[in-house]
Amino acid sequence: MKILMLGASLQQNGGIATVENLIIQHIPNDVKILHITTHAEGSIIHRIIIFIQAITKFLGQILTQKVDAIHIHLSDGGSLVRKAILVILSLPFHKPVIMHAHGAEFEMKYQKFPQCLQKGLSYILQQCQGFIVLSETWEKYYIDNLGLNPNRVFVLPNPTELPAQIPQRKNSHPVSLVFCGRVGERKGAFDLITAFANLPEDQKKSAQLTLAGDGEIEKAQQLAAELKITEQVNFLGWINSQQREQILAKADIFILPSYNEGLPMAILEAMAWGLPIITTPVGGIPELVINQQNGLLVQPGNIQELSTAIALLIKDEKLRRDLGIIARNNVEPYDINNYCQHLVDIYSSLSEFHKSRGIK
Template identity: 65%
Template sequence: MKRLQVLMLGASLEQNGGIATVEKLIIKYSSPQIEIQHINTHDEGSIAHRVIVFGKALATFFWKLLSQKIDIVHIQISEGGSIIRKAICCVIAFIFDKPVLMHTHGAEFPLTYAKLPQGVQQVLSKLFQRCQGFIALSESWQDYYVLNLGLNPKQVIVLPNPCELPTEIPDRKNQTQISLVFCGRVGQRKGTFDLIKAFANLPDHQRKCTRLIIAGDGEIEKAQQLAANLNLADQVTFLGWINSEKRDEILSQANVFILPSYNEGLPLAILEAMGWSLPIIATPVGGIPELVISNQNGLLVTPGNIQQLSSAMELLIGNEDLRLSLGITARKNVEPLDIRNYSIRLEDIYYSLSQFN
């Protein structure tokens, strides 16, 4: 089997968020037969900084296509400006007659796409239809892209995000202090404010034996002010953005993971929590309901329904047997998504697309 040269275009590997995490996992666990070179097309910062980063990325992309034998161009795409940036990268790859694997992540891609002029939508659809492969994170996302972008169903590959599974799971029996954990960008889309309000609605006796930990960047000051207004300042801990080591430490000590989002792709945070054998409280948006099944490995609540969210929290805080059984099933359900299995599948995809080169 010949060695493949893959160019991956996507967010900076130093950036916070799930896309960078997936990129790093793919690179870390790629086999010796796959050489992946990463080109940073986006970084956080001012508009001028982002333009400079993308300009350098295009120059590097051109140079590598001119000077090296590249077999696959693997493009990570999100929402917003990412759609236009990656469309430009797509055109360049097609000029050099390289197979393109588009890898979609954006939870709000449909919102961005719907706002674009019809002519732009048609151009983007034509570009995406020319891609040799198109990765969607779930079957529901696959249906969206086929229906709205006119993709061939055979072109779209359902490949949920991967995760690194811990080898040892802590014993969580007979714990009197319960830890509820949220990991993600603090703000409205992820339901952080709903979570704080729902926590405030818990019965006093439960709230006194429970702590809510919120890890992530974003609108932290606004969330802290809300917690203070609800007299929760001593019971809600804000960690800001945390690295993978701190994340694993927090999840190992947690009892329940909560992510009450309004829009999602397939959040890596949920996969990581399931890997730590945690029951999940989440919303049935994006690819989540294909992974989180109510009363099997977690509980699903309606986005924005604070009473439902409070009730789900109250149920799991008060029922240790249910917490543990849901968590055990969560771990079993996520094992097929271990990065080692994912890497084998992605390698097969690379080789199947390389025939177009």
């Protein structure tokens, strides 16, 4: 089986590229994936050139090679327009098209499009034979708002790799708090810094906060300086997967107080490392993180609630460890090998359906 996969550059920062790389690395050997980059960071001119090159490569492959299915990764905003163009270009070739929706802010950005454009984009997406979403919450949203056929929508939460062993995390001092993601408002990075600064002095001195990710780092550093917690907060910038594993292995608590999410890879990775999670009930998160079971849920923007949750886990080692153990157990079904098998089943079912209708 040969699959054309179209999406973000494999070298790009972020969750979509992480998922793409995991799929390519772990897909069974009898499935061949050719990845075509449709978006890469850079100037507008650079991004336009990348997309034109993607169209050229896509048409070249589908015209000259046997292709069983087309797997398109979708974010939000401009990504929706680009991917709609690719769907239109796919239609004459009668190949199964699978749209894979990741965008955390899809709903907010989609609403800003003019009504006529919304209707047009919805109609185009309805032509896809399969539509992968990250959670049941997003499944309902896409069916209700884009008019998708429920029988063509597949819930496939993001995957993760499971470390063979996780640390015991006993007698940690200082207690290590970790945030992984783009530093900015959407991920709640500024709320986290403020909530940490609001901790009682003894707890601040017994903890260390690490933020790993690119974004508005200077603004975050300035906030930490204003709140006089510079010595207790580390900013690492963007880190690679090996560095991330090292940080998660040494961490005691993982925090991601986002305002909008799909299903964050960062939370899955932290749970795989047996970490208790402090996060918000947005997007697909509440289907993964259960309050007082494998983590603590706080409302987006509620700094006092976030500070209270952090304080609770700093002072209660047993609770940290208990939540972390359950988090690890809960995330095991999200193992990348299970995920790839589900993905192959989707590819196969759609390909066979096309063949049964006499479409080659």
